[in-house]
Amino acid sequence: MRLEGKVSIVTGAAQGIGKATALKFAAEGSKVVICDVRLGSMDEISSELKEMNAEFLAYEVNVVNRDQIKTMVDDVVSRWGKIDVLVNNAGITADNQLIKMPEEDFDKVIDVNLKGTFLMGQGVMKEMVKNRYGRIINIGSIAGEIGSVLSGANYAASKGGVFALTKTMARYGAPYNITANCISPGHIDTHMTSVWSKGEKNAFINNIPLKRLGKPEEVAWGILLLASDEASFVTGVILDINGGILMK
Ligand SMILES: NC(=O)c1ccc[n+]([C@@H]2O[C@H](COP(=O)([O-])OP(=O)(O)OC[C@H]3O[C@@H](n4cnc5c(N)ncnc54)[C@H](O)[C@@H]3O)[C@@H](O)[C@H]2O)c1
Numbered sequence: 529m530r531l532e533g534k535v536s537i538v539t540g541a542a543q544g545i546g547k548a549t550a551l552k553f554a555a556e557g558s559k560v561v562i563c564d565v566r567l568g569s570m571d572e573i574s575s576e577l578k579e580m581n582a583e584f585l586a587y588e589v590n591v592v593n594r595d596q597i598k599t600m601v602d603d604v605v606s607r608w609g610k611i612d613v614l615v616n617n618a619g620i621t622a623d624n625q626l627i628k629m630p631e632e633d634f635d636k637v638i639d640v641n642l643k644g645t646f647l648m649g650q651g652v653m654k655e656m657v658k659n660r661y662g663r664i665i666n667i668g669s670i671a672g673e674i675g676s677v678l679s680g681a682n683y684a685a686s687k688g689g690v691f692a693l694t695k696t697m698a699r700y701g702a703p704y705n706i707t708a709n710c711i712s713p714g715h716i717d718t719h720m721t722s723v724w725s726k727g728e729k730n731a732f733i734n735n736i737p738l739k740r741l742g743k744p745e746e747v748a749w750g751i752l753l754l755a756s757d758e759a760s761f762v763t764g765v766i767l768d769i770n771g772g773i774l775m776k
């Protein structure tokens with residue numbers, strides 16, 4: 529098992545990519561900390577983790593709430609002694625055409641996607657520095673690489689920021705044996721993309737060389753790879769998981 533003995537935190541773990549990641553990590557032997565904005569939203573994943581006999585803790589944490597982050601980090605460290613892996617997965621969209629976008633929508637998305645990644649990273653990296661070990665995996669998006677009108681200017685800008693933040697975490701963490709990498713998903717079949725019309729979905733699918741949306745589990749696989757000890761010399765990279773829609 530790739531994560532035997534590890535302690536991993538996954539944000540936004542109630543559904544979608546976060547849920548698939550937490551389940552995969554547990555199957556690979558990690559103790560798993562799941563968190564999301566509402567504790568109740570994690571009932572389903574909690575039952576699945578229980579069925580697997582996984583060791584897990586669930587916390588209500590809004591990633592923009594510094595106090596909630598601190599309470600979770602302190603509690604995890606007091607119970608399990610360390611944090612090895614952080615997956616900054618929580619993310620939102622608030623779509624609107626660029627020139628019609630209210631300022632509050634711009635701020636809201638930047639707050640959760642970018643500032644949330646920073647605050648979680650800051651809270652957890654302190655522990656990783658103490659232990660001279662860490663794996664941070666931030667979730668970007670193809671929108672952050674090429675821009676996106678459909679996902680929104682706020683969303684694309686937040687994810688572009690996540691890429692720069694990841695590289696900074698990688699540079700800062702390297703002397704402490706902490707790696708930081710990014711996954712950049714393309715179009716994945718989750719709640720986030722369920723708001724697209726059939727026409728919008730088909731237009732995307734037509735442009736994807738593999739001719740389908742990705743599955744959350746396919747993204748979780750990439751996250752696992754970057755979290756594993758085999759990836760010990762990989763840091764500061766962006767791993768695209770997009771069915772070939774962006775080939776560099
Ligand atoms: N689905 C896609 O096509 C796609 C593409 C590129 C990137 N992504 C990114 O992947 C990540 C996961 O997206 P998903 O598709 O699984 O979406 P999703 O909407 O299914 O899940 C997102 C989860 O994040 C949680 N969340 C939202 N705001 C939060 C906050 N402030 N604090 C804590 N948790 C919060 C939600 O409650 C939810 O459980 C996001 O960062 C998203 O931007 C998704």
